[in-house]
Amino acid sequence: MLLYSYKLAGEYKGAVQSGTVLSQPAGSLMIELAGALDTFLGAERSMLYRPGSRTLSILYQDVLLRCEDLMEYGGLLAGVNKKWKLSVSGSTPSRETGEMEFFQEGSQILMKKYCVSGKDFHQLDSLCLRLGTEDARTAENIYRVLRKFRADSACCAVDRVLEPFLKEQQLEFFADGTLFCYLTFVSDVMPEEYLYSLSLSQKERLWGCFLEDYMQTREFDWLYDLLMRGRCQRLLEWELALQNCLENLQFQVKNTPDGFSVADGRGKVRIFDFEKGGAAERAFLKILFPLGR
Incomplete structure (x- = not known):
């Protein structure tokens, strides 16, 4: 729910980054996006989720970035936004909230910017990804996965109850005789890395x-x-x-x-x-x- 009525502030187009597979399930793209932003921003990720809600927010505080820098991840942002609903927001230099959405148009990515004043902005202070899914169960599942996921780890351990969701989202995992499901992000994960x-x-x-x-x-x-x-x-x-x-x-x-x-x-x-x-x-x-x- 928006607190204010936003106006279109600007548009920008760029090419889809090579290697981006927009046909992947939204959950798989979202995990990849979170890992990419964790690495790029170098900031601790925090999340806000209310049980029973279809939405969750991912917040990176105390970061400063140019809007155009997000075009490097435009394919992932557009891919998630196409299947679910994803917006990116932050504080503009004029101290109002700026919001962006990303869309795929053929071989290009379209970035649309919005704010209350309608004045274009090129920089954001702090970053919030607001994700809306098709139902509350999906939102809870992606929250439970992202809560355990770390970009610098070879794998992460999640509850076995998430196994159907991991399969649905085509996420690689190991669960042969284990209590937990282990999402794997590299090949040949060693036993000590699972533990x-x-x-x-x-x-x-x-x-x-x-x-x-x-x-x-x-x-x-x-x-x-x-x-x-x-x-x-x-x-x-x-x-x-x-x-x-x-x-x-x-x-x-x-x-x-x-x-x-x-x-x-x-x-x-x-x-x-x-x-x-x-x-x-x-x-x-x-x-x-x-x-x-």
Whole structure:
């Protein structure tokens, strides 16, 4: 919803950048656009989304750019705008809000500028992308993906419930035997890169699935292998996630010179076997008792 009535302030045309595939699904184009702008602007991206809404806003604060610089990403902007609805806004030098939309016209991209005064502008302070999708579910899905996405990462981990959306948007991902779906942005992602993409809360969920539901997901195969090779990054996070999970589940761990015991929240003693157990069991014991092995 616009707060004011905007007037056309100017138009600019440019060629579609080579390599831009406008036939891609809007979600795929949006992820590519977010990555390109993250890199170009070098600013932290923040987002505003209200559950149940069909729109979301992506904000880059404390950046200054020329409007014509956005033409480099005009193909992506027009591609998303064609399938969904996308506008770009910021503060003009005259301190009013300027808004831009991008459209494809044959082999060219048309940039239209709008503001309240109708006075043309060539520079913006801060940048906001306002995205409108066909329904609230789509908006929520793209928000959940963008919230995890980082342009400098080889992959990002999202909930498995998003798998149908990822397929629909033709986004590359890995989910063979894992708890999470891993969107991949480069070829040949290494196991440590999958694990590095996990947040602290996601690590805690992995421990919870193992301790509560006895799930031995592929993440634990990677984790145990890296532990044994001394190559586990962010080991402290795995320890903190395990500690928090044990506390939340009210598990009791006792470690004495005579041995150790683990009891669940109901007081039932849980049996773990390093030699015969799976990777999750071994990783659990390796982190819980690092000097024991």
